[in-house]
Amino acid sequence: MTIQEGRDKFIQSWGALGTSWGINRTMAQIHALLLISPQSLCAEEVMEALKISRGNANMNLRALMDWGLAFKEFKPGERREFFVAEKDMWQVVRNIILNRKKRELEPTLKVLDELSSVEGEDLETQEFIRVIKDIKLFSNKADSLLDSLTKADPNWLMSSFIKMIK
Amino acid sequence: MTIQEGRDKFIQSWGALGTSWGINRTMAQIHALLLISPQSLCAEEVMEALKISRGNANMNLRALMDWGLAFKEFKPGERREFFVAEKDMWQVVRNIILNRKKRELEPTLKVLDELSSVEGEDLETQEFIRVIKDIKLFSNKADSLLDSLTKADPNWLMSSFIKMIK
DNA sequence: AAATATGTTAAAATTTTTCTAAACGATACG
DNA sequence: CGTATCGTTTAGAAAAATTTTAACATATTT
Missing domain, CATH: 1.10.10.10 (Winged helix-like DNA-binding domain superfamily/Winged helix DNA-binding domain)
Structure with a gap:
């Protein structure tokens, strides 16, 4: 070539x-x-x-x-x-993650908070509340996980994952 | 609401x-x-x-x-x-990662391999080779990191990140 | 067997996203 | 000053992605 x-x-x-x-x-x-x-x-x-x-x-x-x-x-x-x-690949990925977190995850978290105001006893509402709560919990975890990830030293990150596989 | x-x-x-x-x-x-x-x-x-x-x-x-x-x-x-x-959010994210890895990362790795056949001594080529090598290294790491990530137990994952923050 | 209900598919229509062309503003320079 | 160069903006054109429409296949019901 x-x-x-x-x-x-x-x-x-x-x-x-x-x-x-x-x-x-x-x-x-x-x-x-x-x-x-x-x-x-x-x-x-x-x-x-x-x-x-x-x-x-x-x-x-x-x-x-x-x-x-x-x-x-x-x-x-x-x-x-x-x-x-930007030629440092780790930095490239980090910046993409940070941008998308801001553009996507954060607005979603905001909506989920608003949705938490729904109340009711019927099956439909109960399921809705359950799902929203679940997603909120998960998203918050993802949010802080991404924070840590982007702050982490790439070498530390890799070595800790290598340890895990073993 | x-x-x-x-x-x-x-x-x-x-x-x-x-x-x-x-x-x-x-x-x-x-x-x-x-x-x-x-x-x-x-x-x-x-x-x-x-x-x-x-x-x-x-x-x-x-x-x-x-x-x-x-x-x-x-x-x-x-x-x-x-x-x-699929209501398990961790499973949802895991499936999305696995699908996108297959659709995007893997074809990219294949192309990078092909691109490694370029040779030459001029500055342009040298820089090209350097960049491709670098991306390849990074992508392979990302690939195995994503593998581990999707195989990992979500609880282990969170706790290991919580440890990290401290 | 005809009529109905459901699922699948491909072409055409629509919507959304991206790109270009063209106008404009600013700065440099003859 | 007038002209050239370069960056910015935006309306409309072009391209890409998505959706509908409609024809078809298959199974079920009457």
Whole structure:
């Protein structure tokens, strides 16, 4: 496989993977492109490499920064903005988890709290209350588990899991 | 909040959450509906409750079974098929992880292996090789971590994390 | 056997998401 | 100042995902 085929294939695959992770295809492709670029790239270069419009590049680059998956790099004497990827995979995953926790888990917890105000004696209501209570308990655990997970040292994490398997 | 408002709100929220978890809105709504139903429901009842078509109900119910998030229940003397949700939240999450691991992580690992055949001495290629190697290492760790995670006893998991925080 | 009920499937329609084009604002520079 | 470059925004186009419709299969009831 040539380097150009390899780069293309990687960008495609990373894009596909991204879509199932709350990151849209282009956003993930830009991240992939930055990941394998030895130097930082400007918007123009990203547009060119991925054949996307200026607006698309701009929006997704900002989204990437928002997620903590890319950063601006200022070059002296350059008006253009350059971008580099977060290349530490553990940091990438950590940022995705933190973002999604905030966007998904936290609003859900809020709704569950509101739902706890439902009362009643009939079977339907009883089951509803039981399920909500159960999910709430579980979600709170998941919430603090994710907190610990993202704060944990990756080496500690791995070693503790290796211990577990044994 | 009345039970009916509560049920509606829960179904809506669960649907929204689902979309960010690789489970489409309707699929998640059906799961929500089954979750809070004291008894199993037939396709007709699901269609009626969620105002969806027969085809939609059928496809998503089968998708749910495919993910291990719902089951058929056969009732003696009934031609219709009835459905119940997987109600154990830990099991729900575990099944989602296992499904997504298979659908996303495993194909990615395969591509990464193919990409390892790229060779070359120039800077671009060197960086490419470095990044691919790094991601591969990380993904393999993630893969086995997820395996352990899904095999782990939930109580063990929580207690070990609680220990960690301290 | 005809009529009815249930489940399955694929094509068409709809909805949602993403992308582009184009206008605009700001800054640099001739 | 006028022109060029670069970043931002948004309405509408395009693409992708989801849903309905409708035809079909099969089993059950009359």
